Amino acid sequence: MGNIIPDNTVINKCLDVLNVVKYRCPFKDHGAKKLLTGQAVTLLIKAQLEKKESLESITEGLQSEEDLQHFIKLDTIHASTIYRKLESLSTDYLKQLYQDLIEKIGTKYANKQGLPNIGVLNIIDSTEISLPARSKWAYCSKDKNGVKVHTRLALLDETVKLADKIISSTAAVSDQEATEFLVLANLATYVFDxxxxxxxxxxxxxxxxxxxxxxxxxxxxxxxxxxxxxxxxxxxxxxxxxxxxxxxxxxxxxxxxxxxxxxxxxxxxxxxxxxxxxASDIAEIYRLRWEIESFFKWIKQHLNVVKWFNTKPNAVWNQIYIIMIAYALCEWVKLLTGTSKTLWEVLKKLKLYWFKSWQTFIDVLNRKSNRTSKGRRKRGKPGRPRKKPKKYQAQKIINP
Known part of the structure; x- marks a missing residue:
């Protein structure tokens, strides 16, 4: 525990913007001797970025990474402690962390004027995430318990999009009921399905x-x-x-x-x-609504949204905001590096270079591929396309 992590590492660069690692909540951490709010949030954000499957995998990851132990000043923690801490974290604190980070990113993009001749678009939609049968607090129907993440995705130009506002709710809340929190009088055009x-x-x-x-x-x-x-x-x-x-x-x-x-x-x-x-511009605006579907697909695939560490109400709300903070950190890193790589490519490198120097990370992101070939190309079979489906016969195979 005596080692010191250099200030120029990737994890320092990422979490400095949140100023969270050493944070001790005056209310939630009163009398706590282990796993303070800042330590818990750091572990959970890293877990979402790395798609950890369980609380046990978080604790095992901590025990196996000495650099992480030195960074958060904690060498071991029990899964049940993280379980309880996730529930007791202040949702307002996490919400503010996310909003502050989004505002910092937005400030960097303040010169973006939106799409040519159209302006900035704010696409509104929600995604639903299921909860187990025991989570009756989020009851929606006889065979469904779940929550929704109502999202406003801002298209700032042809390449920059940012989820700048979210509202979480149980699945029984209609999309229309959430619009009063997401639709504000500004210069953007709102898009709805x-x-x-x-x-x-x-x-x-x-x-x-x-x-x-x-x-x-x-x-x-x-x-x-x-x-x-x-x-x-x-x-x-x-x-x-x-x-x-x-x-x-x-x-x-x-x-x-x-x-x-x-x-x-x-x-x-x-x-x-x-x-x-x-009229063609209006059609193009609605076509771009698909960007929010791509966003939902991205966070579900790459941040393990459907794996709940604790299914009690406050823990679920907290994990939703931790997921969104993890997403916003990827956007922040992409912005700081100035890379043209996709958000997924940034995330893949981020997971590998946590404790490497920031300059090494930038060099890796900007490294050009040495591959000159586009790979072997598949060619379609000659002749007319098949009109009827191919018929198969039962195959008898014995593998003694």
Whole structure:
């Protein structure tokens, strides 16, 4: 425990921005002699980045890594202690850690003006994560317990996207109920899928000059006011000004309805209050909604979201924020290094070079591949494509 980890290591560079390692919560750590808040948060963030499967794997990792022991001033800890600590951590503290880091990243990207001719997009959606059958506190239906992470993903330009706001809830909370925490009056255009159809919300956003693009159902009915001209030879089939009536009220307002097809001939209908854009731009905005699906897929695949270390309510909320802090750290490292590598490539190197020097880490990230060949290419079989499925016969194989 006497060794000193140099200040220029990767783990120091990452966690300095959080200022968390030596943190002792005046309320939660009162009288604690082992595993203070800062130590626990450091262990848990590292565990999420490394996709640890269990609390036991966290404790074994600590026992096997002397550098980690020196770094957090802790040589061993029992899995049950981490279990209890995860539940007792302050959710407000973790939430603030995440928000502070996101704000620092946002400050670095302050000059980003969004997509050409469109501006910044804020894509709103949620992802659902299941909990075991015993977690009745998150009951949703007879065969489902779970939580949701409602997310706002900001597209700051063609290459930069940032999950700058999240709200966690039980799965029974509808997507529409979370919008009041995610939709704010700013210069960004908000993008929604069909899970957010609510004409009263559209009416309120239009009154507040909050621009949005939202998909509606194929059978949604509107009163057509005016048919717009649109580009020929485009995927857009219709561009009309419509009158929208809010159900069960006397509220009436105007929106723009655009119908188009994608490359696979799937039809879409979206409404918007962006009157200044071409119909093809509106179609492009909704196409970019897929970025948030890619984001959800990324955190689930690479940060082990579905592995709960403790399924009690406060522990679940805390782990969600630890996951998001781990994601934001990857964004921060990518920003600091200025690399053009993907976030996944940054994370892979991060896990290998925790206790190496920061300069070594940058050199590895920027190292050019020596491989000149693109590898062996598969070629399609000659002849006409098969129309009927190939028939197989039962195969008898004995492996004595």
């Amino acid at each position: 069909r899970g957010y159809i609510n004409y009263n919300l559209y009416y309120e956003w239009d009154l507040k000059d909050i621009p949005f693009v939202a998909r509606v159902k194929a059978n949604s009915k509107f009163t057509i006011i005016h048919e717009q001209l649109f580009e020929e030879n485009s995927a857009v089939g219709r561009d009309v000004d419509v009158e929208v009536r809010v159900p069960k009220t006397d509220k009436v307002f105007n929106l723009r309805l655009i119908e188009y097809q994608d490359d696979q001939k799937r039809k879409y209908r979206v409404v918007t209050n962006r009157w200044d854009l071409k």
